[in-house]
Amino acid sequence: MLVLTFAWISASNKPTMTTPKEDLWKTLENLTHEEFKQFKWLLKDAANDYQAIPAARLENADRQDTVDLMVHKYGCLKAMRKSTQVLEKICRNDLAQKLSNTSSAQRMEFENGLRIRDAGHSKSDSEKQKARLREMKAQILLIIKRREMKICEIQRSADLSRKSAERQTADCRLTFAVFIQSVEKSLSDLIEAIEEKQKTAQKQAESTIRELKQEISELTRRETELEHLLLTEDNQMFPQDLKTCNLTEVTFIQPSYGDSVMTSVNKLKEILDREKEMLFSKAKLIRMQQFAVDVTLDPNTAHPNLILSEDGKQVHCSDAKQNLPDNPERFSTAANVLGRQSFSSGRFYFEVQVRGKTAWDLGVVYKSIGRKGTINTSPDDGHWAICLRGGDTFKASCLSWSVKTAVNKVGVFVDYEKGVVSFSDVDSAELIHRYSGCSFKDDLHPFFSPGINHGGLNSTHLVISSLSSAAPPLSAP
Numbered sequence: 001m002l003v004l005t006f007a008w009i010s011a012s013n014k015p016t017m018t019t020p021k022e023d024l025w026k027t028l029e030n031l032t033h034e035e036f037k038q039f040k041w042l043l044k045d046a047a048n049d050y051q052a053i054p055a056a057r058l059e060n061a062d063r064q065d066t067v068d069l070m071v072h073k074y075g076c077l078k079a080m081r082k083s084t085q086v087l088e089k090i091c092r093n094d095l096a097q098k099l100s101n102t103s104s105a106q107r108m109e110f111e112n113g114l115r116i117r118d119a120g121h122s123k124s125d126s127e128k129q130k131a132r133l134r135e136m137k138a139q140i141l142l143i144i145k146r147r148e149m150k151i152c153e154i155q156r157s158a159d160l161s162r163k164s165a166e167r168q169t170a171d172c173r174l175t176f177a178v179f180i181q182s183v184e185k186s187l188s189d190l191i192e193a194i195e196e197k198q199k200t201a202q203k204q205a206e207s208t209i210r211e212l213k214q215e216i217s218e219l220t221r222r223e224t225e226l227e228h229l230l231l232t233e234d235n236q237m238f239p240q241d242l243k244t245c246n247l248t249e250v251t252f253i254q255p256s257y258g259d260s261v262m263t264s265v266n267k268l269k270e271i272l273d274r275e276k277e278m279l280f281s282k283a284k285l286i287r288m289q290q291f292a293v294d295v296t297l298d299p300n301t302a303h304p305n306l307i308l309s310e311d312g313k314q315v316h317c318s319d320a321k322q323n324l325p326d327n328p329e330r331f332s333t334a335a336n337v338l339g340r341q342s343f344s345s346g347r348f349y350f351e352v353q354v355r356g357k358t359a360w361d362l363g364v365v366y367k368s369i370g371r372k373g374t375i376n377t378s379p380d381d382g383h384w385a386i387c388l389r390g391g392d393t394f395k396a397s398c399l400s401w402s403v404k405t406a407v408n409k410v411g412v413f414v415d416y417e418k419g420v421v422s423f424s425d426v427d428s429a430e431l432i433h434r435y436s437g438c439s440f441k442d443d444l445h446p447f448f449s450p451g452i453n454h455g456g457l458n459s460t461h462l463v464i465s466s467l468s469s470a471a472p473p474l475s476a477p
Helices: 004-011 020-029 035-041 065-075 076-089 093-122 125-177 180-230 258-289
Strands: 306-307 314-317 347-353 360-366 385-390 393-395 399-402 409-415 418-427 429-436 444-449 462-464
Touching: 020 065, 020 076, 020 093, 035 065, 065 076, 076 093, 125 180, 180 258, 258 409, 258 418, 306 385, 360 409, 360 418, 385 429, 385 444, 393 429, 444 462
Parallel strands: none
Antiparallel strands: 306 314, 314 462, 347 409, 347 462, 360 385, 360 444, 385 393, 393 399, 409 418, 418 429
């Protein structure tokens, strides 16, 4: 009895032993930068170890982070054995032996504690009672120690969570920097979501810590009572068994910021995709505009109801029919007019303002198309055009589709050799319609129709825009 009591007192006066995590950390501190890099590389090698720590977690981990990851993955004793194996692989047998000795000493201390507990069962009833009290005291101290360690673990997890939130915020700022004006709200929402999750996690950690501290206070009080019983002869008033929370159920789950980031990134991607498409469309339009030509209207082809401006750049339809010679070139049944210029090779582009109109036709046609009677408006008849009807419907050959947004200006581009005719909304740079695979065999003329007046509802002029980059007319009859 005296020996055991002395051993307990002596043990209680010993300096506090280091924990396995501290031993691991001190061991890693003795590695050089290159050795520590090799150490982490071997940890994340999953070729023969299904429990390998993910490379992404180890990539930027320092020595303390690495210890935390190992203990979380393997547990303390297995983490020490794993570290010993890795240290031997990188030829640091001195550290491996030291760590192995430390691990063995800790196991021996645990086994000695079990032997002392078993020896207590052979004592008298009084001795057994006091032994039980000592055991309960030791259990309380152990429980307190474990809760203190859990507090440290939660505090460190909360710190890691905070650092992760800060890194996420910084990364988001860099991601959104290029398109800051268009994605400013998305960035603000993302940061707010991250901070809200972090605040919630911090509150959870603080709440758990408070509960554990309260339990520690209660355990400390019970430990004091047991100490008092040990110093008295009255050992019959045996305290009730302790009821404490299960530490395995006390955890701190770091919030995941991935969902918030991905939601914001997906929204940003949609914006960037739209911006990218618009950027590409504008780039294409700019390239087409490099082939701008100066187009003017040919009065000799104009229907008698069409009124042309003196400069040949504007046309509208009147209700009164003019007395004009019925020459072969003139349209007599449809309110159409051609451009003076003809094109039999290369690429050319022109723009026409259609703002405020409810009906119009634009495109290119063969010089040889019919001008009298019924006119077929299809590519098979040398007619590549689009038209607006009712202010809300586009038509092209046998196709028709609804107008999404009002078009103010239309760009017409032709690549004679590639057989392409395209129509674009100049303001948005969006493609309205495209003819491809055409096989041109005749001269092409720009084609216009302002549509009939409709009692003034469609009286606005069609206006051929003057582009600064416009080249001189290629040819004119």
